[in-house]
Amino acid sequence: MSANLANALAIASGISAHVLIFRVGEWDVASPFILIFYLMIFVTGVSISHTWFQVPVLDTTKFAGYHIFGLYLSILVYRAFHHRLSKYPGPFLARLTNFYITTRSIKKLHLFEEIRILHEEYGDYVRVGPSELSIADPEAVMAIHGYQSPTTKGPWYTLLEPRVPLNMIRNKEEHARRRKVWDQGFSTRGVSSLNLALLGYDPRITTAISQLLNAIDKQRSKPIDVTKWFTFFTFDIMESLAFNKSSNMLAGGEEGYALRSIRGEMYNIAFFAHLPWLLPFLKRVPILNHSYLQFWVWVQDQIEGRVKLLEAYNKSAKTRKDGWDLHGDAHVIIIAGSDTVAAALTHIFFHLAHDPMLVRALQREFDALPDLTPESLQTIDLLDAVINETLRLHPPIPSGNQRVTPPEGLRIGNKFIPGNIIVQVPQYTVFRGIGR
Secondary structure, eight states, rough: OOOOHHHHHHHHHHHHHIIOOOOOOOSSSHHHHHHHHHHHHHHHHHHHHHHOOOOOOOHHHHHHHHHHHHHHHHHHIIIIIIIITTTSSSOHHHHHHHHHHHHOOOTTTHHHHHHHHHHHHHSSSEEETTTTTEEETTTHHHHHHHHTOOOOOOOGTTTTTTTOOOOOOOOHHHHHHHHHHHHHHHTTTTTTTHHHHTTHHHHHHHHHHHHHHHHHHTTTSOOOHHHHHHHHHHHHHHHHHSSSOOOOHHHHHOOOOHHHHHHHHHHHHHHTTTTTTTTTHTTTTTTTHHHHHHHHHHHHHHHHHGGGOOOOHHHSSOOOHHHHHHHHHHHHHHHHHHHHHHHHHHHHHHHHHOOOOHHHHHHHHHSSSSSOHHHHHTTOOHHHHHHHHHHHOSSSTTOOEEEETTTTOOOTEEEOOOOTEEEEEEEEHTTTTTOO
């Protein structure tokens, strides 16, 4: 066989691999195994061709190189000109690779601002990745995130695998099954404030509030980093509720190990949000995965001290997956209840600090109450308005959550989104009506 023919066949094999295999389905989580498979094929091919057929190692290496060339050539041409999202506007480089949107997001880790700029330039529907649309159309909110939406969670939700927290379960039936356990623990239907106190929630929250107020009082007339203290406040509470103990950051005034680790992990999640295929490599590379593994050892230690109290867990048969799921749920109960609430509190007090008239109006509402209880606070419409307006202006997930359209596609207004496309509704852009 001539060298030219061999090279042509190698290129053709790469194109075929893309068209017949990699063009269909999701391959993000499998990326390490794909690399291992290719390496095994390469080593085996070099060994057999050199030993049995006396083909030089260099020639076999060239064949492999041409295969990779054909694979990526096919990927790039398809994404640039033949993809089902080709008609949607957006930066040309975004058509080719998710590295484009990633490089924009890591400037200041303010992806929501970059997305806003793109929507101002290209309109409501912007192609921000090879198979990804950012949709700033208000009609998309219910179509994508409504209770009866046919969309499913996107590949971003695989970032913690094999650990899968409740909020990252992609299968709707599995999510409903595990949600029942959470509903039993968090439902307050028919439960009075007194009963909540007896359950042990109120004393912990009251103690944390007192510690927070004491910390603020100690820095009276001095600048104070309220973001830090609100984070300590919410994290101490959620850690206590999850594990029956906390890092006592409010009392000590220092960031604890768990929060420090989660902060680093959140940076990684933000960085790899559009590169979910890359994170599985880092989780498996020695040295690079040291802090990652150390954090999950800490989670396991906390769970072991708490698991005897988990009736549902103790009654069920144990599998390795159950352990991963418990790890994931321990992870989400802290982050979901601490990070988002801390951000909301920070933004609420930011606006209150800039609006003394609003502060006085709220104070009058509080003073008019016979006592401060959860029930009485629910009667203050102004407080509800402040919270809701703050969340509108500063949504906890400003760039939106990933969803995947169903195979048959999805219609939003007069727009048709093809099937198996990643879509996001950028809350920061939509809620502010930017570009409208």
